[in-house]
Amino acid sequence: MKSKLKQLLAPKFTRRDFVKSSSALGSLAAVAGSMSLPFKSNPALAASEPASPQSEEKVVWSACTVNCGSRCPLRMHVADGEIKWVETDNTGDDTYGSHQIRACLRGRSMRRRVYNPDRLKYPMKRVGKRGEGKFKRITWEEAYDDIANSLNRIRKEYGSEAIYLNYGTGTLGGTVTKSWPPGGTLIARLMNLTGGYLNHYGDYSTAQIAAGLNYTYGGWANNNSFSDLENTKLIVQFGNNPAETRMSGGGLIHHLMESKARSNARMIMIDPRYTDTAGGREDQWIPIRPGTDAALVAAIAHVLITENMVDQPFLDTYCVGYDAKTLPASAPANSDYKSYILGQGEDGIEKTPQWASPITGIPVDIIVKLAREIGQAKPCAIFQGWGLQRTANGELASRAIAMLALLTGNVGINGGGTGARESDYNIPFVRFPIPENPVKTAISMFLWTDAIIRGPEMTATRDGVRGKDKLDVPIKFIWNYAGNCLVNQHSDINRTHEILQDDKACEMIVVIDNHMxxxxxxxxxxxxxxTTSEQADFCMDGKAANMPYFIYADKAIEPQFESKGIYEICTELAKRLGVEQAFTEGRDQEGWLRHLYQLTREKDPSLPDFETVRKQGIVKRRDPNGHYVAYKAFREDPLNNPLSTPSGKIEIYSERLAEIAKEWELPEGDVIHPLPIYASTAEGWDDPARSQFPLQLTGFHYKSRCHSTYGNVDILKEAARQEMWINPMDADSRGIKNGDLIRIFNDRGEVHINAKVTPRMMPGVVALGEGAWYAPDGKKVDHGGCINVLTTQRPSPLAKGNPQHTNLVEVQLVQKA
Structure with missing residues (x-):
């Protein structure tokens, strides 16, 4: 590790240094990112400053509220109005089941986010082209007036459907400050009081699985908690990597490994990358080509069926469409799942392991052995992560994986599961009230760029518009609160750049954030x-298996520079829009916190009072049932506890999907099907375009940041560098060695980044951690390692979601390009 990292571990940095870092900008136009990093030790400066007596240190409970699945408590040690250092939860006896909610290194670096050189310090107005980062300083009053005037003008000219709240997950779990879901934010409250806005459905994390498994289980599909794995015999994880995606204080990786140790269950990891969750904890790693999980499942199903390992009574009682006995009357003959697997369906192909092997890249004997393990283990827990559904056929893949839980009858029992991602027990909490949106129209969260350039052309059957047959107007105003999906986290950045450059198309973009x-x-x-450190809020919704908690994050320091909170911002805009009283209801931010907590305590009187919670910082609970078991009531009594599907049962064959498949207009190659079948996709393993771009590119959540949050903290970037993972065979054939500077490219863009040559990546597939900050050089080449320079904006068929793990690329040494 470089000496710089050692310097950063013990920085001599004060708030005065932080203030000085921006004083030269004044009211002049500023180019974003031009400030030098203020964390460097500067002995000369320190020696020139007069010594001041240290004030008494106080400890204030705060939180990290990024979108990692946890909400982690942080104990801020504050003196002289400055955060000196950060520790994490110190409550409880720290035995498993009442363990401490310990923040990861990201949360513990919160001080470096608060005092970051990229920190936004005052309102600014664009003076250059969009994307150049050139702004001039303006007053808050000027900013409020400009925004209010723009809202009023656009509503008058185009209507409220032209106003859009973009997806953002920079601050989650709060009551006042949360940015997700956008429809539950204070901006949504303000917009709904003044005419509404164009809504969206789906999200960048779960669009395809949410849509797909909705047709199987009805609504959001739950699974058993990780804590319940102490009751299982076998754990099979498809693309699930909690050691990196759930590494934080909620402790899901801790729950997973503690429960696995108690049950002594075998754990099989199916993933193109040998992840940190595997990392010596797994009993078997099975590499698989991205986008082919449904083919593997079909072959496993073939073994289970032909070797009589299916749970026929479960399928007959709880499911629709496994075989002819439970097939809906509207379905054609031989359109059941069993017929599809045995080659008696419309395609006439028997889904044997020999059929699946060349598709998945998995040897036949491994497929057969895996199938027999799943069929013979009683109970067996099947889980899937969200990465594999973030593909061009993700809806089908997510439904297919659930079939393994259904075929073996593992739903609704301890030690079993549903094939979805792990679920948790949570403490109910009353949220900020949001008036109904007068605008009933919604688009997929992934198609907002299309809604700018071709809004009135977008229809229900071609583009998934909901609430009406088509959009009437394009998007003209965008709110972007605590989110980086305007550019960094949205696909095909070069296309997005071209769309946003035209300020006559989308006429106003307002960004509310901590950093540039x-x-x-x-x-x-x-x-x-x-930041969370500069205001108070309740923080909840942490993923924590059977040990839920919530945090009271208090105000640790005064607001830095001219920063203001979302409640004050919306209140000032409400004044100008004539709805201040309706928006505030006469309460300030703390008044709302007290009010919402009082309503929560009325539903749960066992909770401590407000002042006690504020003092103790965190409230922990245990699941009174021991473990969360999904659909337990349905399994015990399906007649009195039906699912929310049309049949009230688990729908293997969906009549609704059969209708959609007939009615919707789909691009060539896209598939919507009533069964969870396997389908090839554009830019998949068998796309002819592989002759030009032979490598499949997938993404993954990287430990040094949460999506793009913390992506500008140098100490984290240095500890876990952004690199492209590539197998030694693929590297050798290209003359690439570990650490070499490479170019990753396709017809959408190009990224220059260092190579990580490792056998932890399967051949033919490369991987790049998502969320790295886009750093273009003016020639459409990114030097930050941002995967979305390379991803496509072609949506998935059903959810119209983001297929950001379905990409084809080529890789070369930069010097040989």
Whole structure:
């Protein structure tokens, strides 16, 4: 590790240094990111400053509220109005089941986010082209007036459907400050009081699985908690990597490994990359080509069926469409799942392991052995992560994996599961009230760029528009609060750049954030938001298996520079829009916190009072049932506890999907099907385009950041470098050695980044951690390692979601390009 990392571990940095880092900008136009890093030790500066007596240190409970699955408590040690250092939860006896909620290194580096050189310090207005990052300083009053005037003008000219709240997950779990779901935010409250806005459905994390398994289980599909794995015999994880995606204080990786140790269950990991969750903890790693999980499942199903390992009574009682006995009357003959597997369906192909092997890249004997293990283990827990559904056929893949739980009758029992991602027990909490949106129209969260350039052309049957047959107007105003999906986290950045450059198309973009992100550089108005450390809020919804908790994150320091919180921002805009009283209902931010907590305590009187919670910082519970078991009541009594599917049962064959498949207009190659079948896709393993771009590119959540949050903290970037993972065979054939600077490219863009040559990546597939900050050089080449320079904006068939793990690329040494 470089000496710089050692310097950063013990920085001599004060708030005065932080203030000085931006004083030269004044009211002049500023180019974002031009400030030097203020964390460097500067002995000369320190010696020139007069010594001041240290004030008494106080400890204030705060939190990290990023979108990692946890909400982690942070104990801020504050002196002289400055956060000196950060520790994490110190409550309880720290035995498993009442363990401490320990933040990871990201949360513990919160001080470096608060005092970051990229920190937004005052309102700014764009003076250059969008994306250049050139702004001038303006007053808050000027910013409020510009935004209010723009809202009023656009509503008058185009209607409320032209206003859009973009997806953002920079701050989650709060009551006042949360940015997700956008429809539950204070901006949504303000917009709904003044005419509404164009809504969206789905999200960048789970669009395809949410849509797909909705047709199987009805609504959001739950699974058993990881804590319940102490009751299982076999754990099979498809693309699930909690050691990196759930590494934080909620402790899901801790629950997984503690429960596995108690049950002594075998764990099989199916993933193109040997992940940190495997990392010596697994009993078997099975590499698989991206986008082919449904083919593997079909071959496993073939073994289970032909070797009589299916749970026929379960399938007959609880499911629709496994075989002819439970097939809906509207379905054609031989359109059941069993017929599809045995080659008696419409395609006439028997889904044997020999058929699946060349598709998946998995040897036949491994498929057969895996199938027999799943069929013979009683009970067996099947889980899937969200990465594999973030593909061009993700809806089919997510439904297919659930079939393994259904065929073996493992749903609704301890030690079993549903094939979805792990679920948790949570403490109910009353949320900020949001008035009904007068605008009933919604688009997929992934198609907002299309809605800018071809809004009135977008229809229900071609583009998934909901609430009406087509959009009437394009998007003209975008709110982007605590999110980086305007650019960095949205696919095909070069296409997005071209769309946003035209300020006659989308006429106003308002970004509210802590830092000058890639998205903020495309704003017309930038507003500096408070960090969690500078305001108070309740923080909940942490993924924590059977040990839920919530945090009271108090105000640790005063707002830095001219930053203001989302409640004050919306209140000031409400004044100008004539709805201040309706928006505030006469309460300030703390008044709302007290009010919402009082309503929560009325539903659960066992909770401590407000002042006690504020003092103790965190409230922990245990699941009174021991473990969360999904669909337990349905399994015990399906007649009195039906699912929310049309049949009230688990639908292997979906009549609704059969109708959609007939009615919707789909691009060539896209598939919607009533059964969870396997389908090839554009840019899949068998696409002819592999002759030009032979490598499949997939993404993964990287430990040094949460999506793009913390992506500008140098100490984390240095500890876990952004690199492209490539198998030694693929590297050798290209003359690439570990650490070499490479170019990753396709017809959408190019990225220059260092190579990580490792056998932890299967041949033919490369991987790049998502969330790295986009750093273009003006020639459409990114030097930050941002995967979305390479991803496509072609949506998935059913959810119209983001297929950001379905990409074809080529890789070369930069010097040989």
């Amino acid at each position: 992100t890639s998205s903020a550089k495309y704003a017309d108005i930038v507003l500096p938001d408070l």
